[in-house]
Amino acid sequence: MKVHGVFLVAVFFYLTHTQLVKGQFQPHEGCQTRCGEVEIKYPFGISSGCYYPGDDNFNITCKEDRPRIGYIEVQNFYPNGQIQVLLNSTIHCEGKQNISSNDFTLGNYSISTNNKLTLVGCNALAILVTSGNKLYATVCISACESPTAADAKCDGEGCCTTDISDELNNYLVEVGSTRLQLSNQTSSVHHFDPCVYSFLVEEGKFNFSSPEDLKNLRNGKRWEQYMFYF
Incomplete structure (x- = not known):
């Protein structure tokens, strides 16, 4: 299964953690404070004695010069209690093996409410749902019969965006095509829109570019300019 790309998300930890780290605890002298080009900021740290004591949520693994918390790669640490991370997008391609749903724990x-659930594709739907103590769902729907203009906005034609709730930490994103038909003529959009994509991204950081994004949403390093906030 090929993942077409990743987007940046920023995360914040709960207020209880923020209050704890304002206390007297500080990392030991000699702690590694960088992983590759990323500065590791306390309460996060690499190895015991370098991150907030007794809480492995602040334990950073440095592998191949890339800091990680579990399976999530961290791009930046911010003093206001936020981190910027990379997460996979959810992809659906008709007739191909693809990732139509993604679970994130x-x-x-x-996830910060600075992020928006975003969908790129024609006649498509994305849904974000949670489970556990806080049940929540939101939907984004996009429709079109032909490629939109190059300067089109992400306003429901080929691309849509919607707000998310606060305190999302366990959620599922699903994406797929709809049977929506805008006219009496039956036409396929697959020749200019083979796949649909859904992801969280910081508001204002994703600029929809059609027909390029409909044909093949920007891959690789270009995706890394977009941010999610945890």
């Missing part, structure tokens, strides 16, 4: 972290 963030433990003691939660």
Whole structure:
């Protein structure tokens, strides 16, 4: 299964953690404070004695010069209690093996409401749902019969965006095509829109570019300019 790309998300930890780290605890002298080009900021740290004591949620693994918390790669640490991370997008391609749903479990972290659920594709639907103590769902629907203009906005034609709830830390994103038909003529959009994509991204950081994004949403490093906030 090939993952077409990843987006950046920023995460914040709960207020209880923020209050704890304002106390007297500080990392030991000699602690590693960088992983590759990323500065590791306390209460996060690499190895015992370098992160907030007794809480492995702040334990950073440095592998191949890339900091990680569990399976999640961290891009930046912020003094206001937020981190910026990379997460996979959810992809659906008609007739191909693809990722039509993604589960995300963030433990003691939660997604910031600075992020938006975003969908790129024609006649498509994305849904974000949670489970556990806080049940929540939101939907984004996009429709079109032909490629939109190059300067089109993400306003429901080829691309849509919607707000998310606060304190999301366990959630599922599903994406797929709909049977929505805008006219009496039956036409396929697959020749200019072979796949649909859904992801969380910081508001204002994703600029929809059609027909390029409909044909093949920007891959690789270009995706890394977008941010999610946990």
